[in-house]
Amino acid sequence: MKSSFWSLTTILIFIVFVFFMIIPIISLFTGSFQTEEGGRFTLDNFTNFVKYPSYWRSFSHSIIIGLISAIGAILVGVPLGFMVARWNVIGKPLIITLSTLPLMLPTFIAAFAWIILLGRGGIITKYLETVGIQIGSIYGYPGMILVFVSQLYSYVFLMTLSGFGSVDESLEEASRSLGANPIKTFIKVSFPLVLPSILSGALLTFMSAIENFGVPMVIAQQTPNLVVKAYVEFTSEVSKHPGMAYTLSVVLIFITMASLIIQRYYLSKRNFIQAARGKPAVKQLTPGKRIAASAVIYAVLIITLIPFFVAFVLSFMEMRGPVFYPKFSLQSYIYAFERSARPIFNTYFLATVATVVSVLIGVPTGYILTRRKSIYSNMLDIIIMLPFVIAGTILGIALITFFNSGWIVLTGTWMILALSYVIRKMPFIARSSASILYQLDPSLDEASISLGVSPMKTFYKVTFRLMMAGIVSGAILSWVTIISELSSTIVLQTPGWSTMTVEMYQGIISDDLGKAAAFSSIMIISTIIPLLFVTKYFSKEQTPLL
Amino acid sequence: MEKKIFLLVGFILVAAVVGFILPAQAAEEVTVYSSNMQALNDLAAAEFQKVTGIKVNMVRAPSGVALKRMRAEKDNPQGDIFWGISKVVLMANQDLLEPYKSVHFDLIPPEYRDPQYHWIGTNLQILVLMYNKDLVKDAEVPKKWNDLLNPKWKNKVAFPNPANSSFAFTTFTLMLHMYGNNEAAWKKMETFLGNMQVVEQSSMVPTSLEKGEFHVGVTQEYVATRYVAGGAKVGLVYPAEGNSIQAEGAGILKGAKHRKAAEKFVDFCNDKNFREWVIKDQFRRPARKDLDFSKIVPMAPLSQIKLMPGYVDTNYLGDRDKILARIKDILLRIK
């Protein structure tokens, strides 16, 4: 069997990743040890980091916000997950779909909409004042926590749902037969088994919160996290060599790497749940209880989706100068299309190109990881985890610096944007391809070969065909999340290559809220339609590794 | 099923490539790095294209970011024009600009233009304190720069980072001058900075203030006026101790790829019709001396605005880096 084709492919993918991702990141590391003028080795940047409150506060902000968001996500996601897994609530598929929406949409839209609702001049705030209730300021921590919990809780929810849904019924029955009542059974048997899944979801929430750029910029600029601080340092005019930006990036990378190590070596080892064993019984509630429970769940879902609804409504409101008026008007859309049609095209173009490239690289990678194991494939396995560790903004900084000069100059082109998206999405495609392949019987390949079809043709005629559904749904999910991406785009955008998210972000922080709202609506629709397509035609396997 | 997907993907790719190539074949174009607000940028681009047929790539970035990009691209400039930048910054970065004598050169007062034609003023900015009427009662409104040092305003006032905003830098040096420009003055400015909520983009001041994140904000006159005219519950104050007229202008980048189009754009910036429209819609004071601002909009004429005695903004040009470094150090320590 000719394995040279796959060995070559493995090495090629390996080289691509090393060159386009690892080396730029390493240059970040080396940059953090260099002086202002560049060149000489120094630890000044790190001592500055510890010396100046402004820097190490950004560190503590990151960690604290991350932890609180993760805890909040547990408080919301676990009860919800339990209810949906174990009770016959109404419309489970709908609940699951609605809960994944916030994960796909840009979080900073939510920040912006919550300000409209709960800011000091907010609609709800004003209403509450009329009935005598004064709510505090939404800016800073309260706003960030509200946004992160309501947008990221689903990581915990989905993991909990799958966890509770996989606990073998016979384990609980055994516990009860030994004399433990249902509550004790839950505490001593069911919950501990699900705990690793819950914590994995919470960890994802943590990592998403600390790598977020848009939300702190919009709602908490006075308590910036590491990402925001790094971005500010990088774009500041004062220093020629943004050594501090690199330093802050390095600190952030360490935090996320530590989180990832905890996940891999602590949590996944303790995962005792086996997939697809005996499913637990779904408790049939009395009609009254059923409606009540379902109502609670839908109420939570609606709260998390309010921001997008608000943005949608705002996009149809009249604007006088920078102020919204409650009158129907399409002016924001007209304005958006007339003046900023190019960013719309750019967004779709870049997302499509990046998705196609990610699939072209990711699917063979998934194949290599499952069917063509070697020393190189093991290294590849580790390398493709790295994009999960690098925040988008940091990756942007690394790429823009590294490809600024030398013999490949990508800075200033659309390709550097596409590159950043590919680096961030290809691992997801690779992993989902790998998991599909694990479930495919290798004998199918061998049967085809035994019938006279060469290995390469076999891959195309058999393996690829069988993976098709999974690949397409993975590709669509990638596409949808790319169009919402801001954190690396904000750094890498160039003349003529702005995207919808950048326009939205600029609109929010300057006075162009109408355009921001109009683009938000376009983005929401561009996200919902493909998602509905995926859930309708493909399985509902949601991998939170987005 | 797979055939349909392949067709779809193929179609999208073809459409993308076509869409990519087509615009590239479009008519002549010019790229403008502008620090102006997006609304103005978009309208200028549309108008210019309507009048000249030349397409404008508007790249909106705060002056600091734009400057960084221009410096990085020095040997291979991707942009043609630098617009909406304060005179101070234009002068400091003259080496990036190419001389061009605009047709309107003689209509601009000498203090708002470069005698060597590197840049030309297009409009004038005035500093104001903007306040949220819901949060600040009329009696409490701060009337002087010095009021901002009062502890009662702690964390309630938005001030853009001078590193990224030229008018904030002017405000800072203006107050420094007011306090005597010595160590005692720096001590006062440290108190000032401690009181302020320093924001990274000046554009966030009015938006966040209108939403109630801040009670007061340091901003430019036209910004505050737009909100008032739009019906927002905000007001503005000209600080009693004195003000500074900031010229803003445009310049052509050295090595610009679309020189001819760039020249047309520079001229367009001071075109009478365009300027009048900008006054009416955006409340920006024109640099052109033949346009009477207060006749077109009901606002105070320039002569009525008290200037800070003895303050010349260009005096601080040479020490800009040192001042900014010191500000950064203060901010890192106290924020």
Add this chain to the structure above:
Amino acid sequence: MSIRIVKLTKRFGSLEAVKDVSLEINTGEFFTLLGPSGCGKTTLLRSIAGFNQPEAGEIYFGDKRIDKTSAHKRGIGMVFQNYAVFPHLTVYDNVAYGLKARRVPAPEIGPKVEKALQMVRLGGMEDRLPNQLSGGQLQRVAIARALVIEPQVFLMDEPLSNLDAKLRVEMRSEIRELQRQMKITTIYVTHDQEEALSISDRIAVMNLGVVEQVGKPWEIYNTPVNRFVVGFIGTTNFFEGEWASQEGLVKVGGILMKVGGGSRPKGEQVAFAIRPEAFKVAEQIPAEERPRMFGLEGKIAKVEYLGFMTKYDLELSPGLNAKMVSYDVLPRNLRKEGELLEIFYDPQRVLVY
């Protein structure tokens, strides 16, 4: 097409799965590789198929050496344990798959597929999808698919292991029939010795990478060459003792048993085996054989009634048990636990090691 395997060795890391194996398989023969898990039978089959690369040795199909040829060019037909029927293709397309790969002209494909499906008794199922078929039907599709291309060699890797017992028995004779009709050289891998004995022309018994014995089924059963083969094929009773005297008496666990085949020096250790069906009760022995038999008395320790036969576990002496089977299942002749039973065996039928 004959197959010749010469000194084949296959290693996985430090484990030698197949050690220096040489075999010759005749044209049209149904040849079985039999052994427990880990004996190397599947590894050997996969080497022949081309799915692993042996470290040493040669494989010939006829005169042509093929161990360096790619798997898809060896002209084999293969059936897998879990069927490996393509889930995204209909039964028809599955069977036609190999024909299309060989660029058989389109008009010929239809009739060939039909004929193959008829052969496996799946006529009429052409348009079904695999998820609509039972395990047995899937395996038939797999067989049809492999045979329709008229391969020179037919390889089967435990094809019946995933089916239920009754189906296994049915299908194994069908497979044998098919093979006889097509006269195709077949290598069959199984761990089920009953299956192997029932359908093979010859069997190679393998253990830990080595071929212990090659022979026709009755040779393997009746003249196993060593303890492993004896133990693996059928059930048996093992005895270990020392030669007691002339006339072939062996002292075993407190009693004397007669073992044929000449005498040995007194005191030497000996191991021997007696098949359960070699023990008979007096009534079952024809008169002319009576003199030859040697008698023992045992107490019935366990009775297992299986409907068509009864298994007795007898205690010959404390710690020394022997199994026997009786096909006399008349209720009045059934013995009970605790009863004493006299049994006889022919010392010449004892297998000595």
